Amino acid sequence: MALDSNEYPDKSISKFESMLKTDDVYFFDAEDFEEIIHHYLNNGKISLGKKAIQIGLEQHPNSLELKLLQVEVLTFEDKYEAAERLLDEIQNIDAHNEEIYIQRANIQSKKDNHQEAVNLLLEALHISEDSFDIHSLLGMEYLFMDDYERAKRSFMRCVEFDDSDYSSLYNVVYCFEFLEDFDGAILYLNNYLERNPYCEVAWHQLGKMYYAMDLFPEALTAFDFAIISDDSFIGAYFEKGKVLEKLGRYNEAIENYETTISIEDPTSHAFLRIGKCHEKLGNYDLAKYYYYNTVHEDPLLDKGWLAITNFHYKLKDYVKALYYINKAINIDGENPLYWKKAAKIYLAMDNLDEADFAFKQAVDLGNYELDTWRNWAEVLKRIGDFESTIQVLIQGLEFYPDNAALTYKLAGVYLKNRDTKRAKEKLTEAMKLDIEKLQLFDEEFPEFSEVKWLQTLVSHIKRTST
Structure with a gap:
């Protein structure tokens, strides 16, 4: 018995699930199947999505949209060859369908062939009337390629299409941040806010840019406007609290943090x-x-x-x-x-x-922080394990080769370990790095301050460095 689901299209998903539990066969038009499949795929119910595709293609074997959804599932399951064969079949029927290029780009992206994915998306742009999604996909591919300048431009195009596309707006700001172009981000956000003066997301991002540049009064103003635009915006209260901390206004900062707790x-x-x-x-x-x-x-x-x-x-x-x-x-x-x-x-x-x-x-x-090596060496020196102290300082200098303090310390430990030759080498190196820090050596190893060769070496280095 075949039943028509179009009478109640909003109930197509529940009707489909009811059909799976019975021997009845319900008829759905292709658009209903698309809705059902999207629902399952978006909720991670892949097996039900595949079942819907199978039944959908049995009822509508010529539906390109359903076949493209099948390609999407095949790609998700890493069945690239099957997906490509199906795309070839679809392309023979409709060579100007931009979704074919988008799906091919998705396959190349999953294979880490991001430049090829970009090339396919650019082809899709040539034949697409609605390029919003393609610019978004291009932006993500450019991010995979660490091409933040092109990624930024792609996401900017998305924002041009839709001012309320906050995901793309965040990505634009992320690219500015990665490029360390905070001035550019501030200019962009201010221009955006001229068109959208009550956008709490943009005010919030602007405040974070000012904060990153230590422009705390400006950041405070931006977060205030974010709160005016949405008085339940927890992120704005929290960031405002951080700014107030920087300004030493701790009681006001506490008030803002407490507001976040009262809201959520x-x-x-x-x-x-x-x-x-x-x-x-x-x-x-x-x-x-x-x-x-x-x-x-x-x-x-x-x-x-x-x-x-x-x-x-x-x-x-x-x-x-x-x-x-x-x-x-x-x-x-x-x-x-x-x-x-x-x-x-x-x-x-x-x-x-x-x-x-x-x-x-x-x-x-x-x-591998500097003070970790310095303090660890100090511990071993106090224990009296000079060999281990030397090894730790040598390791530390691999990370901080121009650090005078570690080099002076190593020279002193060589002396304590009776290795005069290496002590002279390291002491000479340390004084060439920073003669002013010689006092660190004198303070830590006062027992060597009267050694004649050391005094001679210091005098020589001081003469040659002036």
Whole structure:
């Protein structure tokens, strides 16, 4: 028994699902099938989408739109050869269908042939009456190719077609940011706002550009306009809070962060920022309260654990600082920042063996910051393991080859390890890098200040450098 679904087109999806559960066969026109298939594909129900395509093509074997949807599914499943064969068949029937080129471009993109994808999309542009989607796809291909200038122009075309296409607007600003053309972004957004003065998204992005350039009063004004345009725009309140922090207006910053909490469920990021504001105001109990709420809300937020650890560290309450950083390590033992902080706490507590282990963990996990090498070397020097100290400093200098402080330290450790030849080489190198930092060497290794060859070397370097 065949039934017509056109009587209630809005119920085509439920009718289709009802058909699958019964022996009845319902008739759908091709447009109904397109709607059904799009619904399933957009919701990730690929098997139902494929079933709808199969039945749709049984009822409408000549529908190019349904065949193109079949191509889309084949491409999604990485069945490129089958997809290409079907596209060849479609192209023989309708050579001027831009969707053919779009689908071929999608296949090339999935194969990482992005330039070929661009070429196909440009062909689609020549025959397309509505090129909005094609410009958007071109923009994404250019992003894959790291061609941010062309990507920017493609997304700009999308915004020209539709001022309310905020996704493309975000992408335009992203390209400006990547190109570090903040002035260009500000000019573009201001021009956009002349046409759309109540666009909260554009005001928000403009504020972020001003913030990136340390133009805090201008950023504040932009975020205020974003809030005027939409008084429930959480992002604008949050960014405004960050600007107020930069301006030292901590109580006002707290008010804005609290507004975000009143509009939506509390977030760990809002708690963290409120805690930092209270700490700067000297409201230590409140700061501690909000830091605890931060890690309670999101136990995996490393900034929360580091904030509460730093809070106790600054108060020289190393026992509590160690307690919280160890809790953090138990949650995420692969986080190098946790291990680095633990190492600094152990160093402050003069627990040198644990500090050595923690610094090693931090480096093994990818923390190569300058102070990591310097502090780790200091720990090993205090332990008296000069060979290991030398190796750590050599590693550090691979990352910071022109750092005078590390080079002076290495020269001093060579001396302590009775390697005078290498000590002279490194001391000469350090003084050529920065003679002014010689005092660091004198302060750290005062026992060598009276060594005659060292005094002679210093005098020689000073003479030749003037």
